[in-house]
Amino acid sequence: MPVRRSSNEGSFKVSRKPRVRTGSSKGSVDGVRTARSRDSGVGRGLRKARVATEGSNGSNGGVRTGEGKKIGSRRLQSRGNGSDAVPYHSEIGRLSDVRGRGKRDWKTRSGNEGLEPFVCGKLGLKMKRISADPRLVEEGTFNGNDRKLKSQTKTNVLNSSMDNGKKLSRRKDYESTDSSRNKSVTEISKFRGSESLDKRGQNGKMGRADKLKHVRDNGIGNVKSKISDDRKAPLDRQKELNHRINAVGSFDKRYNRKDQKMKALINGSSITEAPPKKKKRGIRIDPYDTSNKRLDDSASDKGTKQVKIDETESIGFEMSKNAQFRAITPSSSILSFVQDNLLGRRREIDFKRAGYNIELPAPLDNIPFSTTPERERIEVPAFRNKLEFFAAAKISSSFPPPDLPEIAFAGRSNVGKSSLLNALTRQWGVVRTSDKPGLTQSINFFNLGPKLCMVDLPGYGFAYAKEEVKEAWEELVKEYVMTRVGLKRVCLLIDTKWGMKPRDLELIDLMERYETKYQIVLTKTDLVFPIDVARRAMQIEENLKAKKSAVQPLMMVSSKTGAGIRSLRTVLANVARFVPR
Ligand SMILES: Nc1nc2c(ncn2[C@@H]2O[C@H](COP(=O)(O)OP(=O)(O)OP(=O)(O)O)[C@@H](O)[C@H]2O)c(=O)[nH]1
Numbered sequence: 001m002p003v004r005r006s007s008n009e010g011s012f013k014v015s016r017k018p019r020v021r022t023g024s025s026k027g028s029v030d031g032v033r034t035a036r037s038r039d040s041g042v043g044r045g046l047r048k049a050r051v052a053t054e055g056s057n058g059s060n061g062g063v064r065t066g067e068g069k070k071i072g073s074r075r076l077q078s079r080g081n082g083s084d085a086v087p088y089h090s091e092i093g094r095l096s097d098v099r100g101r102g103k104r105d106w107k108t109r110s111g112n113e114g115l116e117p118f119v120c121g122k123l124g125l126k127m128k129r130i131s132a133d134p135r136l137v138e139e140g141t142f143n144g145n146d147r148k149l150k151s152q153t154k155t156n157v158l159n160s161s162m163d164n165g166k167k168l169s170r171r172k173d174y175e176s177t178d179s180s181r182n183k184s185v186t187e188i189s190k191f192r193g194s195e196s197l198d199k200r201g202q203n204g205k206m207g208r209a210d211k212l213k214h215v216r217d218n219g220i221g222n223v224k225s226k227i228s229d230d231r232k233a234p235l236d237r238q239k240e241l242n243h244r245i246n247a248v249g250s251f252d253k254r255y256n257r258k259d260q261k262m263k264a265l266i267n268g269s270s271i272t273e274a275p276p277k278k279k280k281r282g283i284r285i286d287p288y289d290t291s292n293k294r295l296d297d298s299a300s301d302k303g304t305k306q307v308k309i310d311e312t313e314s315i316g317f318e319m320s321k322n323a324q325f326r327a328i329t330p331s332s333s334i335l336s337f338v339q340d341n342l343l344g345r346r347r348e349i350d351f352k353r354a355g356y357n358i359e360l361p362a363p364l365d366n367i368p369f370s371t372t373p374e375r376e377r378i379e380v381p382a383f384r385n386k387l388e389f390f391a392a393a394k395i396s397s398s399f400p401p402p403d404l405p406e407i408a409f410a411g412r413s414n415v416g417k418s419s420l421l422n423a424l425t426r427q428w429g430v431v432r433t434s435d436k437p438g439l440t441q442s443i444n445f446f447n448l449g450p451k452l453c454m455v456d457l458p459g460y461g462f463a464y465a466k467e468e469v470k471e472a473w474e475e476l477v478k479e480y481v482m483t484r485v486g487l488k489r490v491c492l493l494i495d496t497k498w499g500m501k502p503r504d505l506e507l508i509d510l511m512e513r514y515e516t517k518y519q520i521v522l523t524k525t526d527l528v529f530p531i532d533v534a535r536r537a538m539q540i541e542e543n544l545k546a547k548k549s550a551v552q553p554l555m556m557v558s559s560k561t562g563a564g565i566r567s568l569r570t571v572l573a574n575v576a577r578f579v580p581r
């Protein structure tokens with residue numbers, strides 16, 4: 001195989017894509033040789049390598065090529081002491097057949113004095129482009145990569161083999177080059193490890209310059225040990241554990257069971273751990289509540305419970321308000337009323353079965369499957385009239401003249417006063433409502449036809465407003481119910497879920513004193529179970545027994561489902577009818 005070597009004594013530099021391949025041509029002595037096999041060498045992925053040698057001196061500095069062909073025009077720069085420029089294609093062009101493997105290559109160094117200074121000088125800049133394994137370089141292998149030339153090299157190798165009549169030995173050659181390639185790849189990977197360390201050079205680790213120096217002085221094999229030294233943690237495992245335990249010991253808060261275990265492991269002792277305590281969750285059983293009692297409660301259970309109840313009674317156990325409420329046993333007449341009017345929380349299927357169109361707002365207020373317009377659904381003529389706002393008052397002097405009989409809606413904030421007005425008249429949106437307590441902040445007067453006036457009062461109790469403002473509302477309401485001449489009925493709304501509160505009782509006392517007629521209306525019945533609706537009704541009726549101004553019966557409604565709305569309409573229409581003019 002013809003091999004050419006650099007003839008110039010000086011240095012030379014090859015710019016642009018030398019397409020250098022490494023090889024393992026036998027018989028090559030010094031410098032970089034070309035390969036007969038494309039597999040040999042390293043730096044397969046190398047592209048655009050700039051190869052330059054400096055101070056090539058004869059046998060060492062020469063670059064040998066295989067049967068490389070001229071690849072385009074290449075520029076060759078001469079460097080060094082008076083050396084002549086060597087045409088690229090004549091020297092390096094032949095390198096084009098020398099192919100290596102690997103993405104990165106090592107720079108040539110030892111064994112090629114001519115290449116060393118320049119390559120080392122350019123190492124930082126051209127690391128990706130030039131590669132050569134020092135050992136391979138010593139053997140005369142030059143690395144490079146050019147995929148375009150793969151086939152070319154293949155052909156060259158084949159041709160050369162065929163030419164020499166050594167077809168059968170070709171495989172052998174490949175194998176030998178493979179092994180050398182593998183070796184070189186291992187070496188490179190070692191060096192790559194050090195490359196990555198290079199970036200950490202500033203942190204007291206091996207810098208690039210140091211690394212190169214180290215390679216020069218000790219060879220590649222020692223780089224690994226140097227690197228591993230650098231990578232070593234300052235504390236070994238034992239020291240680290242001790243250190244951690246000491247640190248933990250100094251901070252009681254951080255001294256947890258995990259660290260205790262670790263310490264015991266180190267000391268070889270065993271920990272006597274107390275089993276973690278399980279937090280017991282106590283369930284308070286309401287002895288008077290039979291509503292939610294499970295059917296499968298055993299008889300033996302009953303016995304033990306009975307004993308417990310007796311015990312609590314004997315020590316004078318005071319029942320909570322909730323327990324008292326649950327202890328109420330509603331009468332059968334109230335229960336059947338609640339059941340018949342579909343009051344309380346119901347499933348949609350129940351409404352459907354009862355024949356109501358649940359697609360419509362307040363379906364229980366409808367005539368089942370009626371198609372008549374909204375206001376025509378109302379059977380009570382007084383409530384078919386249009387609801388019209390006509391006055392608002394924040395102080396008593398702003399009250400309009402009491403020309404018409406008035407029905408007022410009072411109660412805590414958010415109890416559903418404004419919603420009930422809309423539901424009664426089936427004119428949704430005329431009175432503004434909100435889920436935020438405290439929307440209605442003045443006394444609002446509405447005309448319902450020529451004969452009746454509806455009054456929406458501000459709420460009392462909790463509301464999103466300043467204390468003084470809320471006090472002002474309360475005073476205004478009290479003044480209204482005490483002094484208003486045309487006031488024929490106050491609907492005192494009570495939330496079915498929460499029942500009567502002290503402020504409700506305060507207002508009741510006031511109306512009792514001023515003989516203002518009032519009627520209790522339980523609202524939002526759709527939010528509680530039917531049995532609780534009945535209980536609440538029983539409880540309130542019991543409280544109102546001695547009240548003279550309270551009008552019976554107690555009403556139960558839901559503005560959402562429309563339950564009880566028709567009944568309330570009928571009652572209130574009678575108020576308007578029997579008002580003496
Ligand atoms: N589920 C259910 N919600 C209701 C019912 N009545 C009213 N609400 C809701 O309760 C909230 C308060 O209703 P409002 O009519 O604004 O109450 P309010 O008493 O006028 O409140 P203030 O004007 O703040 O005093 C609104 O979100 C209503 O939708 C009801 O019967 N059932």
Ligand SMILES: [Mg+2]
Binds near residue numbers: 432456
């Ligand atoms: Mg309101």
